[in-house]
Amino acid sequence: MIDKKSPIPVYFQLKEDIQRKITKGVWEVGQCIDSERELSQTYEVSRMTIRQALGELVQEGVLIRQKGKGTFVCDPKVKQKDMMSFSEIINKSGRTLENKVLEFKIIDTPQELIDIFPFEKVYKINRNRIVDNECIANEIVFIPVDYCGFINEEKLTGSLFEILNEFGYSIDHSKSTIKAVIMDKRYKGIFGVTEESPLLQTLSKIINRNGKVIFVEEATYRSDKYMLEVNISRREGFLK
Template sequence: MIDKNSPIPVYYQLKEDIKRKISQGVWKVGQCIDSERELSESYGVSRMTIRQALGELVQEGILIREKGKGTFVCEPKVKQKDMMSFSNIIKKLGGKLETKVLALEIIDTPEDMHDVFSFDKLYRIDRMRIVDGETIANEIVYIPCDYCGYIDEKLLEGSLFEILEGFGYKIDYSQSSIKAIIMDDYYKKLFNVDRDVPLINIYSKTITNNGKILFVEESTYRSDKYLLEVDISTREGKFR
């Protein structure tokens, strides 16, 4: 299983073999995998190598360590690391996505959005995103009516990005703020759960290639099911 003469690092070979065993069901979701000592003996490598491989798998959200108990297989999460619609993320992962539109209405532009949109009327779109039968996210989107052609609830069961691209917009990037929120009775009902689950709230402005704020979105995700990866880098001249 491990080729110590290979140019591929031993820890990486080990990591990939553990991932293979998980995918094949040798270790199932929620199950404790072998201890570092047991893995060291079965693979014939040092515990330091085992620790490095397991550490990377924990960082990738595949395993989780519980102090005093062991290392367990995590439930797979929807992972987003770039500018991609939720629909396309799920399609790429091979999951089954259902979108339930809770509301599609035209509202007066809220006072706190006057500095974002110079229009009197906005569409307010409220949708639930359900993956493989489990409710993962609630999305509330605000977009000027003037930016859209005809939209209805049926269209909104698909990708909003694709709808807007059909209207001629090219989405470039988004500006987001992220915070944790506390599960309460409202969210238990919204997400159809009877226990406390961790939630994250993301407030974002999505911007076109010509600098126009296309829509504002406030999304709430189950963070035990959804992982947002953010790359932060410095650009020349921005930080001194």
């Protein structure tokens, strides 16, 4: 199972094999996997190597350690690390997505958005993003009516990025703030749950290649179902 002569590190081979077993259902969601000692004997590698492989899988949200009990398989999270639409992420993961429109109307541009959108009217779009029959995210989007021409509720069951592409807008990047939110009664209703759990909320300006803000989005995600990976690099010459 492990080729110790391979240029691929042993811990990485081990990590891939454990992930493969989870995918095949050898260990199912919520199930405790073999102990470090058992894995060490099975794969004939050191416990330090086992610990390194398991540590990376824990960081990636594949496994979770419970003190005194063992290491368990996590319910898979939606993981976003690139500038992709939510629809693209789900499609690439092979899961099913349903967009449920909760609110769709034309409103006067909110005062806090006047500096961003100097227009009289904007669309307000409130949607739940349902993955494999479970609500993972709620998104509230504001986009100038002048940018989109005609949009109806039926179109919004698909990808907003694709709708914008139809109108000639190519999304380049976003500027976002991120914060943790406590699940209150309103969010319990939105997500259809009874127990409290942490939420992750982003407020984003979605920008095209010309530096124009196309829409503003407030997105709230179940943090037990969604992972946002942020890569930060220091620009050369920024600090001296």
